[in-house]
Amino acid sequence: xxxxxxxQNVLYPTPVTVVAALVNGKVNFINVAHVGIxxxxxxxxxxxxxxKAHHTNIGIRENGTFSVNVFxxxxxxxxxxxxxxxGSKTDKSAVFETFFGELKTAPIxxxxxxxxxxxxxDTYETKTHDLFIGEITATYADESVLxxxxxxxxxxxxxxxxxxxxxYWSLGTPVGDCWGAGKNLIK
Amino acid sequence: xxxxxxxQNVLYPTPVTVVAALVNGKVNFINVAHVGIxxxxxxxxxxxxxxKAHHTNIGIRENGTFSVNVFxxxxxxxxxxxxxxxGSKTDKSAVFETFFGELKTAPIxxxxxxxxxxxxxDTYETKTHDLFIGEITATYADESVLxxxxxxxxxxxxxxxxxxxxxYWSLGTPVGDCWGAGKNLIK
Numbered sequence: 001x002x003x004x005x006x007x008q009n010v011l012y013p014t015p016v017t018v019v020a021a022l023v024n025g026k027v028n029f030i031n032v033a034h035v036g037i038x039x040x041x042x043x044x045x046x047x048x049x050x051x052k053a054h055h056t057n058i059g060i061r062e063n064g065t066f067s068v069n070v071f072x073x074x075x076x077x078x079x080x081x082x083x084x085x086x087g088s089k090t091d092k093s094a095v096f097e098t099f100f101g102e103l104k105t106a107p108i109x110x111x112x113x114x115x116x117x118x119x120x121x122d123t124y125e126t127k128t129h130d131l132f133i134g135e136i137t138a139t140y141a142d143e144s145v146l147x148x149x150x151x152x153x154x155x156x157x158x159x160x161x162x163x164x165x166x167x168y169w170s171l172g173t174p175v176g177d178c179w180g181a182g183k184n185l186i187k
Numbered sequence: 188x189x190x191x192x193x194x195q196n197v198l199y200p201t202p203v204t205v206v207a208a209l210v211n212g213k214v215n216f217i218n219v220a221h222v223g224i225x226x227x228x229x230x231x232x233x234x235x236x237x238x239k240a241h242h243t244n245i246g247i248r249e250n251g252t253f254s255v256n257v258f259x260x261x262x263x264x265x266x267x268x269x270x271x272x273x274g275s276k277t278d279k280s281a282v283f284e285t286f287f288g289e290l291k292t293a294p295i296x297x298x299x300x301x302x303x304x305x306x307x308x309d310t311y312e313t314k315t316h317d318l319f320i321g322e323i324t325a326t327y328a329d330e331s332v333l334x335x336x337x338x339x340x341x342x343x344x345x346x347x348x349x350x351x352x353x354x355y356w357s358l359g360t361p362v363g364d365c366w367g368a369g370k371n372l373i374k
Contacts, residue, residue, distance in 0.1 A: 002297065002327040009231040010257060010301045010326055010338055011202055011222055013345070013358060035198055036223015038236045039316040040350075044196040047234065047318075049225045070197060073362050081369030110189065114197045124311055124320075129226040131234075133311075139197055140189040151197055151351040158200070160358070161365060163227075164338040168368065170359030171200060171347070175260050178353045182268030 013160035013169050018079055019048060020098060020107040021066040023059035027098055027107045028087035030056045031079050033161035035068070036131075044136040045121055049129050055087035057130050060120060065106035066134065069096075070114035072157045073170050079159060080168075101138055113145040113156045200347035200356050205266055206235060207285060207294040208253040210246035214285055214294045215274035217243045218266050220348035222255070223318075231323040232308055236316050242274035244317050247307060252293035253321065256283075257301040259344045260357050266346060267355075288325055300332040300343045 016033045030050075038045035046068065050057055060066045071079050082092055098107035101117045108115045118134030125131070145155040153171060160169040203220045217237075225232035233255065237244055247253045258266050269279055285294035288304045295302045305321030312318070332342040340358060347356040 002302070002329050005326050005328045005333075005336075005338070007229060007231060007323045008326050008338075009224060009233060009323060010303060010328070011204070011224055011233050011255065013200075013202065013340065013347075014224060015198060015200065017198070034224040034227060036225070036234050036236070037196060037198055037201060037221040038223070038234075038311075038318050039313055040221060040236070040238065041315060042194060044194060045236075045313065046196060046198050047223050047225075049223070049227070051227065068198065076363045077369045077372060079369070080363070080365065080367065081372040084366060084369050085373060115189070116197060122311075124225075124309075126226055126232065128228060131225050136194050136196060139192050139195050141192045141197070142189050146192075149192075151192070151195075153200065153349050153352060153356065159362070160200075162340050165340060165361065166365045167361040168363045168365055169340065170362050172357030172359045174352065174354040175346070175357050176263050176267070176355045178267065178348060178355055179271060180267065181355065182264045182266070182271050185264060185268040186272060 012162040015070060016079055016159040016161045018069045018071060018082060018109060019056055019066055020109055021056050021059035022063055022105055022107060023055055023087055027093040028056050028059060029082040029092050029095055030054055031083035038133060045133055048132045051129055060132055063105040064120040065103045066118055067106045067108045068116045068118060069109040069112045071112050071159050073159045076159055076168055103137060108140060113142050115140040199349040202257055203266055203346040203348045205256045205258060205269060205296060206243055206253055207256060207296055208243050208246035209250055209292055209294060210242055210274060214280040215243050215246060216269040216279050216282055217241055218270035225320060232320055235319045237319060238316055247319055250292040251307040252290045253305050254293045254295045255303045255305060256296040256299045258299050258346050260346045263346055263355055290324060295327060300329050302327040
């Protein structure tokens, strides 16, 4: 039996990312799990729903570039930490080592499985949040998470977020083929 | 060592949803895993990145309402099936039983753990995709997935999507506290 439970968002789990940007010339990090996928072909667009109060938003607007970094469960403490303190008061620039890619102003985290370097494509604004829509210009993968040149989520062991339990979760195992598991139902 | 792997989107896994809408008066379903979360407070906004070629888009535009239904791994075949055939050619209205809520025109799936009834808030268009931004007006949960009145992902056992492997994945276990796991790093 289904019951109404208000108007809560139950679209979880989502991957926990660390967004990196230069704010007034200094590298800053924040964790963001309110992410989204806009389309399914190049140029690939992804979205970040970020409260306007965040310090990182200033840098994304300023430079029009940022990176979105996917983390493994091993780094849960560091990933959680960059969401606990604001870059407006605390220097978080040394939490992760970074390098710069072709966009020049988007710091990219070195020690994480996957990073997407993004150019700010557009900002969709709500009263409280900036929905930053980024175009992925380059993707970087640690060789240790590739199998036959492809990203292997079993090796990435991504950190996932759930608002209801306020817990981080791990990923389970593959359970079937997309565009395949339902083939037998075609009449 | 990190290497460039093109410009691919690696923001996975994402929850697999079945989006339900009335198209020309008939219930239609499609699976959508290119979802997103826009903000973190009411009115709760979520996004669906849907190729403009899909039949369901017509109904979402027509009625300005739809539902987003979260499925457990048990129903993988049915969920996959509604993404394999188009409602323009195949009547999928009997795949899931539905009911209508307060919006009157958004069919809501009865036999799934979680459903969000949505009013179309806005449509952000790209050349190939409609990013439908929905305002959640009501959320429905099967009592079997609640623990102490809260959604329990361990009971939901959500079906997750990964583009790289083209596999559906299961969820693992909780690994730590959000806004907690990094507290020891605060100086």
